[in-house]
Amino acid sequence: MATLKVPVSESDHVQGSAHAIVTLVEYGDYECPHCGHAYSIIKLVQKHFGTRLRFVFRNFPLTEVHPNAETAAESAEFAGVNGRFWEMHDGIFENQDSLGIPLLLELAEQLELSAPELRGALETQQFEPRVREDFRGGVRSGVNGTPTFYINGHRHDGPFEVEDLVAAIERGIERRDEG
Amino acid sequence: MADILASGTPAPDFTLPVTPDQRLSLRELRGRPVILAFYPADWSPVCGDQLALYNEVLSDFKSHGAELLGISVDGVWCHAAFTKDHHLHFPLLADFEPKAEVAIKYRAYRAAEGVCERALFVIDKNGVIAWSYCSPVGINPGADGILQALENLPK
Secondary structure, three states: OOEOOOOOOOOOEEEOOOOOOEEEEEEEOOOOHHHHHHHHHHHHHHHHHHHHEEEEEEEOOOOOOOOOHHHHHHHHHHHHHOOOHHHHHHHHHHOHHHOOHHHHHHHHHHOOOOHHHHHHHHHOOOOHHHHHHHHHHHHHOOOOOOOEEEEOOEEEOOOOOHHHHHHHHHHHHHHHHHO | OOOOOOOOOEOOOOEEEEEOOEEEEHHHHOOOOEEEEEOOOOOOHHHHHHHHHHHHHHHHHHHOOOEEEEEEOOOHHHHHHHHHHHOOOOOEEEOOOOOOHHHHHOOOEEOOOOEEOEEEEEEOOOOEEEEEEEEOOOOOOOOHHHHHHHHHOOO
């Protein structure tokens, strides 16, 4: 069974407490429609588990099939170094239908980040190494498509509707109790 | 799942069409590692994901000097359309006529469905199978096994 090879660390984008009993890691692609679908599901799953759950998002852009995925990921990383990762992350998924450079720059402005700076960072691919590092770690962990989820380090195979993820996370909690 | 050829077995040679007017033989690639990825069909959603993933990991495969070849029983024109649509940067071989001749040699053919298994082979520079893995047909095996096998090859 595939397991997470890169442990959650301070360089990750994390929602929730390090003391949460369950960690859900998603490898996702901002242009992938399934990830767009998963976005709203994650919100509900987070609501369901509250402080018991910690959520981590890592980049896994399939750039050859999704031409905007890489710039979107780099834009979220740009927002991240300015302390606004999750706002950018949410903004991209909520406007996935109109994803492109204009949207990314507009989102940056809405977050009071510098659009010219973002444009410059995209042109120089400043955040490409960071995105690629996430991607490589994902490949080594057995990410086989997007989105791929890990619950306490174990890959979740199969559907990811709210009830599927809730049930899988409950099982993750039980495994932890046994261990 | 099929009992595919195992590590230590010499990789059966083959010559297959790679485009409508080009053919490729395994022996031409002797001297460097080769990744053979048998998959059931162009256009089926899981295959798309698997090959799209390999397309993204290609630079990591290349860093081991390895050549990636996809193989299915689809014909060359089908492969050409699929390659174009998915922007694939590695060859897809057509095991089309005689149907599945190569897949059968590697014991990676699902006769009942008439398609290849989702089977992976890493062949070393001497033409010997170093690693093989057959995934359940509905599950994308990812790329981690291939990368591990490439790392384990003697330098």
